[in-house]
Amino acid sequence: MIAAVLRPASxxxxxxxxxxxxxxxxxxxxxxxxxxxxxxxxxxxxxxxxSHYCTPEVLRxxxxxxxxxxxGVAPTSTLRKHILGLEQSxxxxxxxxxxGTKLRRFKGFYDGAASWDRVERIIARVEAGPQGTDTxxxxxxxxxxxxxxxxxxxxxARGQAENHVKAWKTHLAxxxxxxxxASANQMRLFxxxxxxxxxxxxxxxxxxxxxxxxxxxDTLRIRLIKLAVRIEVLKTQVxxxxxRATPDQALFALLLTRMPRLSI
Numbered sequence: 001m002i003a004a005v006l007r008p009a010s011x012x013x014x015x016x017x018x019x020x021x022x023x024x025x026x027x028x029x030x031x032x033x034x035x036x037x038x039x040x041x042x043x044x045x046x047x048x049x050x051s052h053y054c055t056p057e058v059l060r061x062x063x064x065x066x067x068x069x070x071x072g073v074a075p076t077s078t079l080r081k082h083i084l085g086l087e088q089s090x091x092x093x094x095x096x097x098x099x100g101t102k103l104r105r106f107k108g109f110y111d112g113a114a115s116w117d118r119v120e121r122i123i124a125r126v127e128a129g130p131q132g133t134d135t136x137x138x139x140x141x142x143x144x145x146x147x148x149x150x151x152x153x154x155x156x157a158r159g160q161a162e163n164h165v166k167a168w169k170t171h172l173a174x175x176x177x178x179x180x181x182a183s184a185n186q187m188r189l190f191x192x193x194x195x196x197x198x199x200x201x202x203x204x205x206x207x208x209x210x211x212x213x214x215x216x217x218d219t220l221r222i223r224l225i226k227l228a229v230r231i232e233v234l235k236t237q238v239x240x241x242x243x244r245a246t247p248d249q250a251l252f253a254l255l256l257t258r259m260p261r262l263s264i
Contacts, residue, residue: 001164001196003028004174004189006182033065044068048158054139056115062141070155073122073137080135082109083124087133094128102129106147123147168196171217205258212251223248224255 005028033045047062051072062069073079086107094103104127112119121143125136138155145154169175174192177185199217202224206212212220230241242252 001168001193002032004168004193006177006186006189030061033067046070046154048155050158056113056117059120059139060117068141070138070140070142070150072155073139075135075137076113078113079111079122079124079137082111082122083107083126083135086124086126087128087135090126090128091133100130102127106151108147123151125151167217168192171221172196172199202255205255205261206251207254224251 047069051074054071107124110119120139127134179185232239
């Protein structure tokens, strides 16, 4: 996690990709890419996002900065004209299969919205099952991999990043932005980013094959941080006395020896 930016709950305008545009997530991305390219000018970067950020300005920004991109695209009547036959045949095949198994097929074509500068490679994913037919579209700059590979292995891999965001919001209560001023709520987000990195590195210090290495943040918080202790303040140190019945005492001893390696 690099940063967390508080912004209005609406679709970001294309101006947010410009260096001097209004504050937004993509403006942070511009600064991040500039910093990365300053150290590694030949590194290849992939921008992966949902249809919320698929705007003409974003596509133009990716081409100007030589970024690969794989973005979700909102379905339109123009795009659906390319896959009407595929939807019907996929639904017919799925209906003929016993057991309610879902059938997934892909189709690639070139098209673009009227506001785009040029046509782009579009990949359609059509999935049919007992609940009906579901179709998703993505736009990508990748020309080599098949549509199935781009969608399942590249685009859908962003789901793991969404799990990290979910852990940050749910387990660390990062969505508590109840202050009356936006600047105060933004400060809250910055503090929660620091808490995220503390918990991430604490989990990284755990033994590799232990259950703690994959524990959720709320588990670490309840089992290792939110504890009742007796505090003893001495002249040169502060002692924390845990109850004798505290579980996982060996883990506490191990973490104390690894704590100097904790980095933020």
